[in-house]
Amino acid sequence: xxxxxxxxxxxxxxxSSVKNESLETKTLRLTLINWRAEFLPGQxxxxxxxxxxxxxxxxxxxxxxxxxxxxxxMRRGIVTTASQYIRPGDAVGVRGPLGRPFPLERFYGRDVxxxxxxxxxxxxxxxxxxxxxxxxxxxxxxxxxxxxFPEDLVYREEVKSWAERIKVMVTLxxxxxxxxxxxxxxxxxxxxxxxxxDVIAVVCGSPTVMGSVTDELIxxxxxxxxxxxxxxxxxxxxxxxxxxxxxxxxxxxxKDGPVFSASEISIKxxxx
Amino acid sequence: MLKISKQxxxxxxxxxxxxxxxxxxxxxxxxxxxxxxxxxxxxxxTDYIRVINSPxxxxxxxxxxxxxxxxxxxxxxxxxxxxxxxxxxxCPVTIVPEYTPPKARLAFLCIHPCMANSLKYLDSVMLSEPxxxxxxxxxxxxxxxxxECEEGDEYCLCKTVGTHKVPAGYADLMIRKSGExxxxxxxxRRGEELLxxxxxxxxxxxxxxxxxxxxxxxxxxxxxxxxxxxxxxxxYVDACTLCSSCTVTCPTCYxxxxxxxxxxxxxxxxxxxxVRMSCQRKCYSMIAGGTAFLNTKDARFKWRLxxxxxxxxxxxxxxxxxxxxxCIAFCPARIDFxxxxxxxxx
Numbered sequence: 001x002x003x004x005x006x007x008x009x010x011x012x013x014x015x016s017s018v019k020n021e022s023l024e025t026k027t028l029r030l031t032l033i034n035w036r037a038e039f040l041p042g043q044x045x046x047x048x049x050x051x052x053x054x055x056x057x058x059x060x061x062x063x064x065x066x067x068x069x070x071x072x073x074m075r076r077g078i079v080t081t082a083s084q085y086i087r088p089g090d091a092v093g094v095r096g097p098l099g100r101p102f103p104l105e106r107f108y109g110r111d112v113x114x115x116x117x118x119x120x121x122x123x124x125x126x127x128x129x130x131x132x133x134x135x136x137x138x139x140x141x142x143x144x145x146x147x148x149f150p151e152d153l154v155y156r157e158e159v160k161s162w163a164e165r166i167k168v169m170v171t172l173x174x175x176x177x178x179x180x181x182x183x184x185x186x187x188x189x190x191x192x193x194x195x196x197x198d199v200i201a202v203v204c205g206s207p208t209v210m211g212s213v214t215d216e217l218i219x220x221x222x223x224x225x226x227x228x229x230x231x232x233x234x235x236x237x238x239x240x241x242x243x244x245x246x247x248x249x250x251x252x253x254x255k256d257g258p259v260f261s262a263s264e265i266s267i268k269x270x271x272x
Numbered sequence: 273m274l275k276i277s278k279q280x281x282x283x284x285x286x287x288x289x290x291x292x293x294x295x296x297x298x299x300x301x302x303x304x305x306x307x308x309x310x311x312x313x314x315x316x317x318t319d320y321i322r323v324i325n326s327p328x329x330x331x332x333x334x335x336x337x338x339x340x341x342x343x344x345x346x347x348x349x350x351x352x353x354x355x356x357x358x359x360x361x362x363c364p365v366t367i368v369p370e371y372t373p374p375k376a377r378l379a380f381l382c383i384h385p386c387m388a389n390s391l392k393y394l395d396s397v398m399l400s401e402p403x404x405x406x407x408x409x410x411x412x413x414x415x416x417x418x419x420e421c422e423e424g425d426e427y428c429l430c431k432t433v434g435t436h437k438v439p440a441g442y443a444d445l446m447i448r449k450s451g452e453x454x455x456x457x458x459x460x461r462r463g464e465e466l467l468x469x470x471x472x473x474x475x476x477x478x479x480x481x482x483x484x485x486x487x488x489x490x491x492x493x494x495x496x497x498x499x500x501x502x503x504x505x506x507x508y509v510d511a512c513t514l515c516s517s518c519t520v521t522c523p524t525c526y527x528x529x530x531x532x533x534x535x536x537x538x539x540x541x542x543x544x545x546x547v548r549m550s551c552q553r554k555c556y557s558m559i560a561g562g563t564a565f566l567n568t569k570d571a572r573f574k575w576r577l578x579x580x581x582x583x584x585x586x587x588x589x590x591x592x593x594x595x596x597x598x599c600i601a602f603c604p605a606r607i608d609f610x611x612x613x614x615x616x617x618x
Contacts, residue, residue, distance in 0.1 A: 006371060006405045008338045008530075008544075050341065051542050053532045055560075076560035093341075207563060234559050236530045236549075241397065241404050243527040243579065244549065244556065248497065250583030 007239050010048045010093025011035050015086055016068070021154035024075040025119065026084060027060065029068060030094065036066040037097050040104065041126035042230060042259040045096030046238050047071060047079070049086070055079035056235045058123040058258070059097060063130055069094070072122035072154065098238040099258050102127055102202065102228060110200050111139040113193070115186055115213050117146040117205030121154060123230040123258075124204055132165055141166040142193065146186035146205070148174045185209075190216050197221045204230040207271025214262050214270055224263035229270050231258050273457045273475050280470055281447070281454050282313040284417075285381065287469045293379035293415055296330055298323050307383070318382055318449065321425045322601060326523030327380055327387055331394060331410050334548040338406070338530065339371040341542055374406060379415035386428075388418050388442045389435040389594040390523035396588040397526055406546075415462060417445035421484040427597030429610055432490050435595045436483060448482060455479060489618035490610040495581040500574050500613075508612050509569040511605035516550035518576065518599035518607075524592050525576075527551060551575050577609060 012033040019027040037045070040063050048054045055077065061070035073083045086092075112131065116124045124143075131138050143166055147153050150172060162168055171182035171189055182189060186209065201222060203213045210229050217227050233245035235254040245253035247269040251260070262270070288295050298305045298317045305320035307327065380387075398407040418438050421430075430436040438446070444463035448455040457479070458464040493499070519525040529549040534542045549556055552572050557565040566572045580592035600608050610616075 006339075007402050008405070009371060051532060051534060054530065054544075074560075080560060206561075207559075207565075232559050236528065239402050239404075240400070241526075241528070242530070242546075242549070244529070246579065246583060248578075250497075250578070250586040252587075 007095070008237070010046070010054075010095050013069075013092050013094045015088050015090045015092060017088055018086060021072060021156075023151055024084075025072060025154050026086075027070055027072045027154075028083065028086060029061075029070050030092065031068055032066075032094065037069055037094070038066050039063055039069075039097035040101035041130045042101035042123070043097040043099045044235075044238075044258060045069065045071070045094050045098065046235070047083070048093030048095070049079055049082050050091065050093070052082040053079050054093075054095075054236075056098075056238065056254075058126070058230065060122045060125040061129070062133065063126060064133060072119070072125070074119045074122075095238060098235075099254060100256065102259050103261075104130065107200050108137045109139060110198065111196070112141045113195060113199050113201045114141070114143045115146075115190070115201065115203045115205070116143070117186055117209045118148070118152065119154070120205035120209075120230075121145055124202065125155065125158075127202065128162060128166070132162065135165060143168045144171070144186050144189060144193070145169065146171045146173065146209075148172065150176055150179055187212055187216055190220070195220065195222070197223070198226065201227045202230075203227065207232070209271070211267055211271035215267060218262065225261055227262035229260055229262065229265075231260060231270065233258075273455060273479060274467060274470070274472055275450065276454050276456055276470065276472075278318075278452070278454065281318075281456075282316065283470070284466060285310060285313045285316070287466060288379045288381070288415065291377075291466075293377045295379045295381055296327075297381040298383070307380070310381070316382065318419060318454075321421075321423070322427070322596065322598065323383075323387075324521055324598070324602065326390055326521075326596070326598070327383065328390065328394060328523050328526065330378055330380075331391075331407055332398070332526055332528070332548075336406060336546045338544045338546055341370065341544070374409050376410060377413045377415075378410060379417070381417045382419040382447060383416065384421045384596075385418055385438045386421075386430050386435045386594045386596045387523060388416060388438045390596075391416065391442055392439045393524045393584070393588070393590055393592055393594065394526060396590055400588070415466075416443050417447055417463075418443040420446060420448045420482045422449065422482065424484050424486040425597070425601070426487040427601040428484070428486050428595065429488075429490060429593075429597055430484065430595035431486055432492060432610070432614075433591055433593050433595040437481075448479065486618075488610075488616060490614045491617045492610075492614035495577075495613055497578055497582040500577050500581070503574075503612060505570045505573055505612060508607050508609070509573045512552075512569045512573065512607060513605055514552050514569065514572070515604060516552045517602045517604065519550040519552060520548070521598040521602045523594055523596055523598070524580070525550070527556065551579065573607070573609075577613065581613075 013030040016031045017029040044056050044058045046054050057071040059069050060072045173185050175183045231253050233253040235245045236242040238254045240252045240255040295310045297310045299315045300317050305323045398404040444460040446457050458467050527549045528546050530546050533545050584592035
């Protein structure tokens with residue numbers, strides 16, 4: 001039976017390069033062997049490390065390259081820890097692309113606010129690269145990127161190059177003396193942005209941060225329809241059969257998400 | 273319709289076997305009945321009220337290999353807690369999954385109407401796009417003979433959730449007890465062919481609908497998400513031991529986990545296995561970094577009910593509870609969700 005008929009079978013890929021982003025975070029570049037991944041920003045894949053297991057990761061590379069995908073992985077659990085020992089040339093399995101992407105057509109011609117904290121920036125990189133490749137289609141774009149310590153920041157060089165074409169604000173909640181940029185949490189800087197109310201907001205980070213940022217944006221006067229979040233759950237099957245990613249409201253993060261608008265789900269589903 | 277003796281009913285079993293079916297039927301096991309592959313026809317139990325397991329255990333086994341693959345990983349130390357350290361990095365070869373589809377043709381004999389309803393629920397979950405290939409392979413060509421229920425016990429609630437009727441297309445044969453004999457009628461072409469093997473002429477006519485007598489009846493109110501969330505469950509969940517009996521014996525609890533399993537003797541031969549998961553466990557809702565969304569007994573108890581009622585109604589336009597009462601009958605803490613969701617009316 002082919003992988004087309006059995007959605008549980010992984011497709012082959014090999015690691016072409018590994019880049020250290022921070023102490024605990026690596027970006028793996030995968031070359032897909034004899035298949036292409038046609039995806040849009042916001043979709044995810046299930047990465048199978050042989051003998052270790054499978055875990056879902058957002059695709060972080062540009063959607064214009066369907067022969068390669070990049071995954072940014074932070075050391076947290078079983079698969080993510082094993083992925084820290086991966087070397088170029090290693091074989092891995094990939095299932096996907098899965099899930100529903102960002103509704104990009106709704107973003108065209110409008111101002112976009114991207115709020116990412118911690119490793120949440122990984123879920124947004126593909127979207128940022130899409131915006132940069134099609135810069136004319138979007139209005140003013142602001143990236144508000146928050147992390148705790150300076151060493152937690154990822155894509156450091158890239159963020160600098162993004163800043164040439166979109167507005168980038170990086171803030172640290174536990175900054176050291178040497179840090180010259182913004183200090184505090186992302187929520188502290190939302191008000192200073194002087195947003196207008198029909199901006200499209202995209203939020204990704206830890207559940208707590210996503211909940212509080214979404215709350216703040218709704219209080220500010222943004223319509224729930226215009227706020228998008230990318231949720232994290234430990235999806236096992238990725239096709240809505242294992243019910244591990246059910247969220248309040250009865251939606252599956254794997255097939256109904258991972259991108260949701262705040263009008264589709266309650267704040268409780270985003271994070272308490 | 274046909275009136276047959278028990279001997280003739282048992283002859284249907286060998287007939288089904290000749291057709292290549294594996295016959296699964298209720299047998300007596302300790303104090304309760306269970307569904308099991310029938311080894312001897314005399315074991316067939318027709319005087320039972322509830323079975324501890326359900327067709328789910330055969331259509332979605334609690335441990336099912338999805339595929340195998342070779343990896344060049346080797347075990348370097350015995351570290352069972354920290355599994356990643358036992359493997360010396362991923363392998364530099366391509367993964368070639370080996371997959372053999374399940375072959376069995378299953379025949380469920382003498383299951384109650386509530387269990388036939390559980391098949392309908394599992395179908396709507398597993399056969400919705402994209403269909404689960406393992407479930408589908410077992411589901412196709414399945415034969416179902418339903419034994420109509422006359423009497424329920426104190427835990428049955430089929431009349432409350434309306435599952436005492438067999439949904440159309442979910443039975444090939446309908447069997448009803450009539451004294452020492454059985455009234456059998458076919459409801460599909462396959463059932464008709466099987467009855468033909470008895471070489472008896474069928475009488476026309478439909479028997480009157482049989483509504484089981486229940487010892488207790490309840491009326492549920494506000495089974496929507498807000499309604500369940502607002503209720504105070506402390507009276508019920510305080511005694512909960514988080515043993516997961518409710519999800520194990522439930523005919524429609526299908527949540528699963530997928531993991532890689534390999535023997536320490538031959539770690540290069542890896543089996544990707546689907547195993548049953550329960551929402552009563554902490555790891556069910558845990559994400560990377562250890563954040564769990566269902567942290568209290570209260571949250572897990574309500575989560576299961578929400579999955580049965582509002583979530584299933586939204587996703588599949590079906591109630592996930594089929595009214596068998598297994599989660600009440602086999603709960604060691606005697607937690608009765610019927611009292612939580614409604615009031616006793618009879």
